[in-house]
Amino acid sequence: SAVISQKPSRDICQRGTSLTIQCQVDSQVTMMFWYRQQPGQSLTLIATANQGSEATYESGFVIDKFPISRPNLTFSTLTVSNMSPEDSSIYLCSASGTPTYNEQFFGPGTRLTVL
Amino acid sequence: SQQGEEDPQALSIQEGENATMNCSYKTSINNLQWYRQNSGRGLVHLILIRSNEREKHSGRLRVTLDTSKKSSSLLITASRAADTASYFCATDHNNAGNMLTFGGGTRLMVKP
Numbered sequence: 001s002a003v004i005s006q007k008p009s010r011d012i013c014q015r016g017t018s019l020t021i022q023c024q025v026d027s028q029v030t031m032m033f034w035y036r037q038q039p040g041q042s043l044t045l046i047a048t049a050n051q052g053s054e055a056t057y058e059s060g061f062v063i064d065k066f067p068i069s070r071p072n073l074t075f076s077t078l079t080v081s082n083m084s085p086e087d088s089s090i091y092l093c094s095a096s097g098t099p100t101y102n103e104q105f106f107g108p109g110t111r112l113t114v115l
Numbered sequence: 116s117q118q119g120e121e122d123p124q125a126l127s128i129q130e131g132e133n134a135t136m137n138c139s140y141k142t143s144i145n146n147l148q149w150y151r152q153n154s155g156r157g158l159v160h161l162i163l164i165r166s167n168e169r170e171k172h173s174g175r176l177r178v179t180l181d182t183s184k185k186s187s188s189l190l191i192t193a194s195r196a197a198d199t200a201s202y203f204c205a206t207d208h209n210n211a212g213n214m215l216t217f218g219g220g221t222r223l224m225v226k227p
Contacts, residue, residue, distance in 0.1 A: 033214065048214060104207075
């Protein structure tokens with residue numbers, strides 16, 4: 001299985017600021033994704049992080065609010081921009097698609113609180 | 116959009132009992148994956164079952180898939196207090212490039 005790490009694990013931020021979350025996979029993967037989990041809810045896909053090109057966003061999510069980078073096959077970042085209290089959530093990255101498996105594995109998540 | 120529906124939303128059992136959670140979906144899938152999430156933490160991958168499979172086992176876990184009914188179930192046998200967590204099913208659809216759609220989850224509490 002792939003081992004995925006995220007930084008930071010949690011943060012408390014002020015309204016109007018931005019936070020960049022990093023996701024590192026221990027092996028090369030085809031696909032990387034970013035999800036949001038609001039308190040007490042299930043996961044919602046924000047976007048697919050495409051290596052070397054712009055991310056593919058789901059309905060309700062836009063690049064200006066959630067810019068994503070994926071410079072190589074093992075690393076991605078998600079920025080939550082101009083934050084408001086409604087952005088308080090757990091943000092999770094995931095990865096799938098190696099030569100040996102296509103299960104999707106998740107990082108430990110970043111718990112974001114916006115005051 | 117969230118496609119999977121899970122039931123029950125919450126389940127409370129005694130240690131040693133079996134726990135069954137169900138998941139339904141609406142459109143055809145490539146595979147279905149079950150995850151466990153302990154409070155406030157990341158998701159732990161439990162089992163992947165492909166659309167051409169009907170049953171898979173992993174330790175005390177048994178997953179079934181009925182594509183004609185578009186449903187899956189997760190059975191945890193001989194439950195332990197450490198199994199207390201939220202359990203999610205997630206569907207990988209044929210044209211979604213490994214993108215997953217998550218169900219609402221079942222919160223399982225196993226009482227010692």
